[in-house]
Amino acid sequence: MRLRALLETDALGLRLLGGDDELDRSVRGVMTTDLRDPSRYLTGGELVLTGLAWRRDAKDSEPFVRILAGAGVAGLAAGEAELGDIPDDLVEACRRHRLPLFAVNESVAFATITEHVVRQVSGERAGDLAAVVDRHRRLMTSGPAGGGPEVVLDLLGSDLDLQAWVLSPTGRQIAGAGAPLPGPVGAELAGAHLAAVRTGRRAPYRAAIGGVAYSLFPIRNNARGAVPASRDVRESVLSDWLLAVGADASDWPAARLDLLQGVTQLIAVERDRRDAARTVRRRLAQEVLELVQAGAPPAEIAARLRVAAPVLLPGLGTAPHWQVVVARVDWDEQGAPGSGIAGGPVAQALLEEILVDPAVTGPDSADRIAVAHFGDEAVALVPLPAVAPPAGDAQDAADPDGPEPSEKDSALHADVLLAAVRAPLSAGLADDGRLTLGVSAAVHSPEGLRGALEEARHARRVAAARPGRVCAAGHHELASHVLLLPFVPDDVRRAFTARLLDPLRDYDRRHRAELIPTLESFLDCDGSWTRCAARLHLHVNTLRYRIGRIEQLTGRDLSRLEDKLDFFLALRMS
Numbered sequence: 001m002r003l004r005a006l007l008e009t010d011a012l013g014l015r016l017l018g019g020d021d022e023l024d025r026s027v028r029g030v031m032t033t034d035l036r037d038p039s040r041y042l043t044g045g046e047l048v049l050t051g052l053a054w055r056r057d058a059k060d061s062e063p064f065v066r067i068l069a070g071a072g073v074a075g076l077a078a079g080e081a082e083l084g085d086i087p088d089d090l091v092e093a094c095r096r097h098r099l100p101l102f103a104v105n106e107s108v109a110f111a112t113i114t115e116h117v118v119r120q121v122s123g124e125r126a127g128d129l130a131a132v133v134d135r136h137r138r139l140m141t142s143g144p145a146g147g148g149p150e151v152v153l154d155l156l157g158s159d160l161d162l163q164a165w166v167l168s169p170t171g172r173q174i175a176g177a178g179a180p181l182p183g184p185v186g187a188e189l190a191g192a193h194l195a196a197v198r199t200g201r202r203a204p205y206r207a208a209i210g211g212v213a214y215s216l217f218p219i220r221n222n223a224r225g226a227v228p229a230s231r232d233v234r235e236s237v238l239s240d241w242l243l244a245v246g247a248d249a250s251d252w253p254a255a256r257l258d259l260l261q262g263v264t265q266l267i268a269v270e271r272d273r274r275d276a277a278r279t280v281r282r283r284l285a286q287e288v289l290e291l292v293q294a295g296a297p298p299a300e301i302a303a304r305l306r307v308a309a310p311v312l313l314p315g316l317g318t319a320p321h322w323q324v325v326v327a328r329v330d331w332d333e334q335g336a337p338g339s340g341i342a343g344g345p346v347a348q349a350l351l352e353e354i355l356v357d358p359a360v361t362g363p364d365s366a367d368r369i370a371v372a373h374f375g376d377e378a379v380a381l382v383p384l385p386a387v388a389p390p391a392g393d394a395q396d397a398a399d400p401d402g403p404e405p406s407e408k409d410s411a412l413h414a415d416v417l418l419a420a421v422r423a424p425l426s427a428g429l430a431d432d433g434r435l436t437l438g439v440s441a442a443v444h445s446p447e448g449l450r451g452a453l454e455e456a457r458h459a460r461r462v463a464a465a466r467p468g469r470v471c472a473a474g475h476h477e478l479a480s481h482v483l484l485l486p487f488v489p490d491d492v493r494r495a496f497t498a499r500l501l502d503p504l505r506d507y508d509r510r511h512r513a514e515l516i517p518t519l520e521s522f523l524d525c526d527g528s529w530t531r532c533a534a535r536l537h538l539h540v541n542t543l544r545y546r547i548g549r550i551e552q553l554t555g556r557d558l559s560r561l562e563d564k565l566d567f568f569l570a571l572r573m574s
Contacts, residue, residue, distance in 0.1 A: 001117070002026060002027065003022070004024060006102070011116075014113075015103040015105070017091050017094070018101045019094065019101055022099075025100065027074045030047045030048075031047075031049070032048075034051055035054060039071050042073060044072035047073070050076065052078055052079065055090070058087065059089075068099060080106045149166050152266055153176060165181045168241060169190055169238050169353065171187035171191070185210070190427075192216065193218070194424055195427040195430070203217055204257070206249070213247065215247055216243070217243040217245065217263075218240055218242055219243055220240060220264070232341055239350060280311055287304060288308060290372075291304055293450075308370075321442040322448075322449060323382045323384060323439065323440050323443075324379065324440040325380040325412065326460045327380075328436050329347045329433060330433065331343070343377075345373060347435075348378040353421075355380055384411060414439040421470075425470050426470055434469055434470075436463040437460060437463060437473075438460030438461070438473055438474075441455065459473040500556075500567060504553060504554070513546065515550050518550070522543075522547060522558070523568050
């Protein structure tokens with residue numbers, strides 16, 4: 001609103017004392033103060049209301065007005081209740097600094113002016129933004145995107161002073177206006193959003209991180225013609241975007257909440273557009289992986305990859321190496337008949353997100369990720385740049401004990417993939433869902449894709465045998481005892497560990513002797529007496545006494561490799 005509009009409202013009781021040539025200034029807010037220096041609370045564009053309690057004599061007016069003018073306030077309104085007429089020194093100071101000055105009749109409360117300004121400013125901003133949002137929605141639904149989510153987020157910032165970000169279900173920033181949201185904050189907000197959705201709370205959801213309040217709005221396209229809402233929230237909770245707003249919306253009026261809901265529907269249109277663009281990559285990945293799974297000749301697979309290369313490998317000038325990633329999402333049905341959820345599409349959307357570098361922003365950053373699904377399982381075909389080793393390093397590159405530099409640097413690792421997303425996804429899975437993931441080694445030709453697919457599936461089964469809501473395993477774990485342990489029958493596992501470890505546990509319980517921790521450290525130190533004693537902060541003789549007690553209780557000899565191996569496996573399976 002303009003300052004001029006305040007004079008035209010008789011109920012406000014304002015009288016202009018100076019600055020009639022500045023009445024077209026915009027008013028963005030209102031502030032009441034009697035501080036001598038209120039600069040720390042000013043951001044510019046305010047109408048400042050004051051009762052003049054800060055003024056002790058004439059020389060106080062100049063510094064007060066200079067501070068207001070320097071902060072860029074729109075105008076000053078001084079109350080007549082304290083001193084009667086407004087002092088001439090204040091009028092003169094405002095004239096020098098070209099600051100419009102109003103006198104407020106003593107019969108008018110500052111609260112009346114404040115309420116009027118806030119109502120007018122908020123209404124105008126919301127109305128302007130609503131019109132822009134509606135116009136932008138029509139553009140996006142009938143033609144080009146016209147700038148994507150950033151356009152409407154910029155409007156939220158410029159017209160409503162709201163900083164906002166679009167986040168993926170893992171907390172990765174897809175769009176934002178202004179300063180980027182730190183990665184850990186995004187992950188925590190995503191976790192809070194997923195937890196709120198799973199508990200059935202009504203949006204928007206409130207979250208506070210580091211003393212800052214945020215409001216979280218689900219992004220779903222509920223407009224006419226949109227895909228109907230899922231019967232079960234678990235069908236979409238791990239794929240929906242969210243809008244995080246840096247404000248507490250708990251006391252917002254209904255009109256502003258409706259406006260933000262309109263913004264989320266606008267962004268949902270962009271999300272639908274992005275998903276439609278992924279359809280081609282998904283179909284090509286499905287065709288290639290169906291050939292691999294069916295055991296088609298390598299030449300046929302290679303031909304299909306060549307056809308798909310312009311879509312699957314934009315910008316890659318050389319033939320890539322490949323890795324295969326397999327993921328599965330399982331839900332506990334708790335005995336509810338007919339309530340099964342198709343896990344394949346859920347895992348497909350989630351794997352597409354997990355495989356994006358968390359540091360990369362933007363909705364189209366997954367243009368080299370091709371994910372198909374077979375039943376309840378999602379399979380990703382991930383190309384890795386095949387960079388030749390530097391000249392002079394041919395001998396090193398040929399070393400069978402060391403991978404090529406490019407493969408080592410760019411290959412996917414199971415534990416790294418889930419490190420940044422484990423916390424938010426655990427919140428979305430709650431207490432009835434599990435995500436398991438397996439990663440193959442890199443292969444250098446289509447001939448190796450069949451083996452890579454089987455390797456990734458075996459790794460996922462190893463991950464599924466572990467406790468926890470979000471688990472992963474890599475190909476390197478398939479060449480060790482880790483591959484065997486998950487498939488040992490439970491009754492065999494219990495009998496084996498009980499025979500070796502129960503005598504030690506019973507002794508520890510009765511005497512607090514810490515034999516189990518001592519055994520673990522001794523094996524971890526490869527049977528070195530000095531290293532183990534140093535780690536446990538024990539004298540070597542004390543360590544020898546404990547190991548002797550372990551051997552006495554179990555009838556085993558820890559100097560023998562076979563007995564060491566039995567204890568090692570028992571501890572791993574316990």
